[in-house]
Amino acid sequence: MNDRIRVRFAPSPTGALHLGGVRTALFNYLFAKHHGGDFLLRVEDTDQNRFVPGAEEYIVEALKWCGLTVDEGVGVGGPHAPYRQSERKELYDHHARELLATGHAYLAFDSADDLNQRRAAAEADGKTFTYGADNRATMKNSLTLPPDEVKKLVDAGAPRVIRFKMPENEELILQDIIRGEVRFNTALLDDKVLFKADGMPTYHLANVVDDHLMAISHVIRGEEWLTSLPLHALLYRAFGWEMPSFAHLPLILKPVGNGKLSKRDGNKMGFPVFPLEFTDPDTGEKWRGYREDGYLPDAFINMLALLGWNPGTEQEIFSLAELAEQFSLERVNKSGARFSPDKAKWFNHKYLQERPDADLAADLALLLQRDGIQRDAPTLEKICRLLKERANFVADIRDASQYFFRAPETYDDKSRKKCWRPETPALIADLARLLEGITPFTAAATETAVRQWATDRETGLGKIMNPFRLAVIGLADGPHLFEIIEILGKTETLTRLDTAINRLQVEN
RNA sequence: GGUCCGUUCGUCUAGGGGUUAGGACGCAAGAUUCUCAUUCUUGUAACACGAGUUCGAUUCUCGUACGGACUACCA
Numbered sequence: 002m003n004d005r006i007r008v009r010f011a012p013s014p015t016g017a018l019h020l021g022g023v024r025t026a027l028f029n030y031l032f033a034k035h036h037g038g039d040f041l042l043r044v045e046d047t048d049q050n051r052f053v054p055g056a057e058e059y060i061v062e063a064l065k066w067c068g069l070t071v072d073e074g075v076g077v078g079g080p081h082a083p084y085r086q087s088e089r090k091e092l093y094d095h096h097a098r099e100l101l102a103t104g105h106a107y108l109a110f111d112s113a114d115d116l117n118q119r120r121a122a123a124e125a126d127g128k129t130f131t132y133g134a135d136n137r138a139t140m141k142n143s144l145t146l147p148p149d150e151v152k153k154l155v156d157a158g159a160p161r162v163i164r165f166k167m168p169e170n171e172e173l174i175l176q177d178i179i180r181g182e183v184r185f186n187t188a189l190l191d192d193k194v195l196f197k198a199d200g201m202p203t204y205h206l207a208n209v210v211d212d213h214l215m216a217i218s219h220v221i222r223g224e225e226w227l228t229s230l231p232l233h234a235l236l237y238r239a240f241g242w243e244m245p246s247f248a249h250l251p252l253i254l255k256p257v258g259n260g261k262l263s264k265r266d267g268n269k270m271g272f273p274v275f276p277l278e279f280t281d282p283d284t285g286e287k288w289r290g291y292r293e294d295g296y297l298p299d300a301f302i303n304m305l306a307l308l309g310w311n312p313g314t315e316q317e318i319f320s321l322a323e324l325a326e327q328f329s330l331e332r333v334n335k336s337g338a339r340f341s342p343d344k345a346k347w348f349n350h351k352y353l354q355e356r357p358d359a360d361l362a363a364d365l366a367l368l369l370q371r372d373g374i375q376r377d378a379p380t381l382e383k384i385c386r387l388l389k390e391r392a393n394f395v396a397d398i399r400d401a402s403q404y405f406f407r408a409p410e411t412y413d414d415k416s417r418k419k420c421w422r423p424e425t426p427a428l429i430a431d432l433a434r435l436l437e438g439i440t441p442f443t444a445a446a447t448e449t450a451v452r453q454w455a456t457d458r459e460t461g462l463g464k465i466m467n468p469f470r471l472a473v474i475g476l477a478d479g480p481h482l483f484e485i486i487e488i489l490g491k492t493e494t495l496t497r498l499d500t501a502i503n504r505l506q507v508e509n
Numbered sequence: 510g511g512u513c514c515g516u517u518c519g520u521c522u523a524g525g526g527g528u529u530a531g532g533a534c535g536c537a538a539g540a541u542u543c544u545c546a547u548u549c550u551u552g553u554a555a556c557a558c559g560a561g562u563u564c565g566a567u568u569c570u571c572g573u574a575c576g577g578a579c580u581a582c583c584a
């Protein structure tokens with residue numbers, strides 16, 4: 002075994018990947034890249050009942066969108082193929098037999114009913130039934146049944162599982178990179194099923210076998226696996242294999258309320274929990290995605306990286322490469338982190354500001370196209386330049402830019418009451434005459450002229466600008482007005498002034 | 510219930526035996542501006558509790574409380 006750093010992200014194709022899963026993938030990726038190692042993608046599809054069509058493709062696409070390039074695994078192949086557990090069945094079968102042969106595992110014939118009965122009985126007694134060291138002697142398995150009867154059952158094809166034989170009373174002291182020492186006593190642990198009656202391995206067996214076969218050096222996974230760490234450690238020992246290092250990541254919690262973030266929270270609280278939009282093939286239920294909501298992948302990743310990890314400095318904006326450079330598992334937090342939709346937006350805002358106007362314009366063009374609006378790229382670029390600072394998403398730019406594409410049909414009532422006075426129409430008419438004579442119709446030229454004009458008339462600029470703005474865009478907010486009219490052009494600007502004079506007179 | 514893990518501003522977090530306990534999001538105020546936003550400045554607000562160790566504990570130890578995960582022939 003060499004010293005190469007190799008990590009894997011091993012999701013189950015049971016649906017879309019949610020925030021927690023993406024972050025696990027991210028931390029694995031960052032750790033691998035930090036050490037110049039390999040990032041593998043393995044699909045753990047050993048549960049036939051929970052398989053969701055399209056989920057695997059979704060996972061691959063989501064990682065791609067996030068920029069987490071897979072070095073080896075599903076979708077890209079590699080020396081340890083196949084990387085889909087359903088295609089590696091013989092391997093698990095072989096290893097399960099080995100455990101049976103070495104006495105680390107045994108056959109169990111108990112039916113689901115038997116087990117349920119025992120559990121119910123224990124519960125009625127206020128206890129918890131564990132199929133472990135203290136109870137396995139009372140169950141129907143190859144430890145309790147005479148060998149010939151076991152053989153008879155096996156030959157008859159009786160439904161059976163393979164269980165791990167947990168040591169009776171052993172204190173296990175395990176190391177976790179994030180948490181330090183973690184202790185367990187095997188007396189309290191149960192004889193987990195390693196191989197199911199349907200001929201498939203369970204997570205535990207498949208996971209350990211594959212991690213070993215794929216030469217994984219570090220297992221970085223969610224905290225929900227911490228309690229299975231002793232089982233996995235014992236499995237490595239039973240096989241006589243060197244154990245990889247383990248790191249259990251803290252969970253991502255709901256923004257408000259108790260518990261870990263679930264996919265329900267997103268639709269309920271108005272933020273996506275999935276990187277990409279996802280439609281449940283069974284229920285038809287639709288889930289929002291960060292991509293479709295207008296998040297930039299780098300912003301999304303940056304936000305996720307800082308959920309449970311920090312560099313120890315005050316830097317908070319990181320490219321993926323910077324993240325990889327600075328990442329270390331030692332700086333991952335122990336406690337769960339509440340997810341904050343607000344902060345996610347803030348990150349996107351930051352990244353949006355850095356995005357070239359031409360790129361923003363291209364995105365904006367796409368959005369506008371859906372509304373049947375088309376404009377030339379230079380104009381859209383100018384619009385983006387003006388509007389982006391107040392936007393979190395390109396869609397915000399679209400929403401705020403409507404007056405560039407059509408003249409106002411209504412006028413902001415509050416502003417109208419405040420600034421549209423009886424003398425205003427005449428003022429605006431004068432202003433229109435002034436603007437008519439300005440060529441070229443640039444922001445600088447119109448601003449200079451209007452300021453001069455205001456000074457000459459001894460009228461405060463505010464007196465003019467507010468109704469001017471209202472007349473042109475129908476709103477009381479927005480970017481520099483002279484920039485707006487430059488984009489609109491002289492003709493359109495004058496038309497709008499004229500329209501406003503007529504309509505606002507009537508409305509007043 | 511049992512096992513394991515955790516607990517610093519509302520949230521994400523830095524720090525670590527002696528600090529004005531730092532930063533960011535959010536919120537509030539001020540400055541700038543034709544407006545809104547941006548930006549800048551300022552403010553707001555935290556070491557869960559109780560013991561112990563110590564000259565001194567938010568920091569170390571132990572308890573308690575609270576939170577979380579696991580407790581399937583799911584991963």
